[in-house]
Amino acid sequence: MDNNCLRSEAFLNGLRDYFYLINRNFPEKGTLKLVGDRYRLNGDQRTILYRGITSEEKAGRRTGRLSVEIKDKYLLIDGYNVLFTLLNYRLGRITFISNDRIVRDAGSLHGKLRDEDLFMETLDLLFDFLTEHKPSFVHFYIDSPVSLSTFHNRIINEKIRKNEISGICEIVKSPDQSLKKHSEGIIATSDSVIIDKTGNAITDLPCLVLKSGFRARFVDLNEILAKTRFDGMNKDL
Numbered sequence: 178m179d180n181n182c183l184r185s186e187a188f189l190n191g192l193r194d195y196f197y198l199i200n201r202n203f204p205e206k207g208t209l210k211l212v213g214d215r216y217r218l219n220g221d222q223r224t225i226l227y228r229g230i231t232s233e234e235k236a237g238r239r240t241g242r243l244s245v246e247i248k249d250k251y252l253l254i255d256g257y258n259v260l261f262t263l264l265n266y267r268l269g270r271i272t273f274i275s276n277d278r279i280v281r282d283a284g285s286l287h288g289k290l291r292d293e294d295l296f297m298e299t300l301d302l303l304f305d306f307l308t309e310h311k312p313s314f315v316h317f318y319i320d321s322p323v324s325l326s327t328f329h330n331r332i333i334n335e336k337i338r339k340n341e342i343s344g345i346c347e348i349v350k351s352p353d354q355s356l357k358k359h360s361e362g363i364i365a366t367s368d369s370v371i372i373d374k375t376g377n378a379i380t381d382l383p384c385l386v387l388k389s390g391f392r393a394r395f396v397d398l399n400e401i402l403a404k405t406r407f408d409g410m411n412k413d414l
Contacts (some may be wrong), residue, residue, distance in 0.1 A: 180290060180396050182222050191216040192398070193405045195226045196276075200233055221271055222307045224283045229275040235373065239277040244363055244378045252312040252344075253359055254382065255352050255366035256319035256333070261384040262367060263299045266393065268292070272334060274397040279367050280384040293325070300336065306386045308340045315344030316362075318352035 182188055195212045199205065205227065213223045231239075241340055262407075265284030266272045272282045307315060317333055319326050322332035326348055331347035349355045357374045364375060365382035372379055 180273075181403065182219065183225065183271070183273070183396050184393075185222075187216040187218060188222050188225075188243075189401070189405050191218050191222065191226065192401060193231070196402060199230060202270045217373060219350075221283045224285070225271065225398075227274060228283070229273055230280045230291050230402075231277055231369065232391075233276075236275075236277040237319070239279065239372050239379065242377075242379050243278060244374075247310050247312045247363060247380055247382075247385075249311065249313045251316045251362035252307075252380070253356055253364045253377075254317045255356060255364070255368055255371065256329075256346070257323055258318045258352070258366050258368055259382050260296070260303065262294075262298060263303065263386060264296055266297055266383070266387055266391075267295055272387075272393075272395055274395045274399065275367075275374075275386075276398050276402060277373075278399070279379075280395055281367050297332075300332065302390050303386055304336050304342075306341055306382075306389055307342060309389075313343065315342055317344070317346035318349050318355050319346065320352060321348045321350050346405050355407055 194215075194256070195208060197272075198208045198212070198283045209223055209227050212226070214220070218226070231359065261284065262280065262282050264270070265282040268284065270284035272280060274343050275281050315337065319330060319333070323329075324402045330346050336342075337344045337346065347355075353371055356366065356371050359377060361377070363378045363380050365380050366369065366372065367381065367383070384393075
């Protein structure tokens, strides 16, 4: 997992400028192109900015709803969102803590799996965690357009039964729409649209699973931002 692109001078300058403009309500996509082109950022660096940085106001609201406790809770899981984050970490893709304190990755699977065996290992890792931490009920939602979703739905329901977990896996066209309808339960997702639309508590399930299973450590964009802003202040003095 090569995190050197997160420490290059070009990325640090781009991070500082992108954060500054986003906090002044500049449009995300336009700002990303402006900053990315100015500092000649590569695809991973642009993805990290887009997925990893939001305004201080939004970041604060999201962070304030984060929960690390799932025991005896009704857990709603954005299935592929969670599983692809775990899988990208296992594949060695850049994985980082966004400025809203949620783990995201710079992977680009786009619903296409290239290592089904590793995906199954990742599924086992998730179920080991769920079995140990015992939520009261688990409701998986997985995207029907993703390849092998019907097969994965059957496998997940089998694992739910085998591990004696109360729960169900359901195939839906859009997990976003299904999850936003719930007024109760904790939602496991890093999808910003879902997080910003729901009033439910949010849990960063990939972070919890990876820290439990691998003692994973992630690059924290908050720490990089703080250092970048401090260094920028010093240069101005």
